[in-house]
Amino acid sequence: MEFNALKVNNVKRLTDKAVGVSIDVTKEYKKAYSFKAGQYLTVEHLYQGEKIRRSYSICTAPTESQLVLGIKEIQQGKFSVFANRELSAGDELLVSSPEGRFTFENNRWRSKNILCIAAGSGITPIMSIVKEALTNHNSNTVYLLYGNQSEADEMFAEELEQLSVAYPKRLKLFRTYSRIASDKGAFGRIDNGLCLHTLKNAFNQPKLDVAYLCGPEGMIEALKETLHNYGLPEDKILYELFYSEKEEMSSSIEGQVQIDVLIDGVTHSIMAPADKLVLDSLLENDLDAPYSCQGGVCSSCICKVKKGAVEMIKNQILTDSEITQGLTLSCQAKVIEAPLSIDFDDV
Ligand code: FES
Incomplete structure (x- = not known):
């Protein structure tokens, strides 16, 4: 996932606990940040030495001149508290390009x-x-x-x-x-x-x-x-x-498992605890796997299982036929058959 440093134009208070953060998309980034209504951006931020990513929906329409993110303060939310209390115009944020499948269906030819x-x-x-x-x-x-x-x-x-x-x-x-x-x-x-x-x-x-x-x-x-x-x-x-709740699931295999992962044309091999979420294991090993919400709601972390098997804690995004094709949400997946081989490029 590619991030660019973009300036914040304005932070507008929407309620006591929510702000609209306007992102300055300069000419060179106009194409990369064109979006469909309903999509979101992922923001990366260093919080107490820890790199965190959070995804926020765009609340403006593609026809509007501004790109604004709506951010509600969540209790103990690492980025949302910062955005609501400290972020101000002129600050820079690392922002991914727009993503998301929850998008408006164009109906220019027929009213609905x-x-x-x-x-x-x-x-x-x-x-x-x-x-x-x-x-x-x-x-x-x-x-x-x-x-x-x-x-x-x-x-x-x-x-x-x-x-x-x-x-x-x-x-x-x-x-x-x-x-x-x-x-x-x-x-x-x-x-x-x-x-x-x-x-x-x-x-x-x-x-x-x-x-x-x-x-x-x-x-x-x-x-x-x-x-x-x-x-x-x-x-x-x-x-x-919104507000996904994490469910627990115990892995059916124990100990360390081998995970081979293809990202951007390069294969990496790691050993990881079987009961750990696959994405967490990849990030702990400093692999640049794509992700944003880490809650099974955004679809950024989709990869394809080539060998072995995983089970997802929760899935509201992938259809049965996509799962049959081997697609999985790495942020929700635990290894149930090792060694595991996954591919982020073939999705
Ligand atoms: S990171 Fe959002 S669904 Fe996995």
Whole structure:
């Protein structure tokens, strides 16, 4: 993964716990940093001597002049705390080029009814998608269901108001708050019932063409089924997980195992504990494997298993047929058959 040092233009406070970080993409990098709505960037940062990488979604649309990342402060989050409390205009960040499969489907030739559902900071890629959808076809209608704990936690509140005024007929916005009630929306978390209630009563039962969901795993899992039953084909329910929870899995083999890995045309061979995640073992051996979230949600770390076998702790990204082809998320993979041979170039 290639990183470039880019300057921060501006750090704008969005809520008490979230900022919008505007990245200065100079002329020479314009092409490398062109992106699709819904994609993210990975930022590398030295924190107390440790190199950390975190991925953040772009909240601006490709048609906007600025590239802005939405960063919510997570308790004890190494980069998000720094970004919220210390980062300022003029600072330099190491930033990867845009990535991610959760992207807006171009529909320039036919108008669509597009449902967007976001919980908390899951609004970040959804903001980009909403803006792109409104300009991609001048008859698109966007239905946005947006959940937060309280009004104070709502990122992009002002910008959403402006969009509602600019597109009164084509942006239907419905809010819900799960901790502190507000007359601006419903009270409660986004779940099956609230989703169906909103579609029926606030959005007037639209015939949907596609849905974009971003939020915690439980919400996504529940809504995928609800929206499928509502009439959307599975491949039209696109989603991105935020706040992945790590699950534990014990390896079925023990001791040290051999891992051969091909990265950028060079094969490296290491010995690593079988119960360690493959990506962690590679990084500990200073191998430049691609990664960003390390939580099984971004897909940067995909590689192909050529020999041996792995099992993933969790996987919400790869399809069964991709797994059958040997693809795996190295940040989630543990060795179950050694020696293991993996390839980052053939993906
Ligand atoms: S690093 Fe993001 S899925 Fe593995």
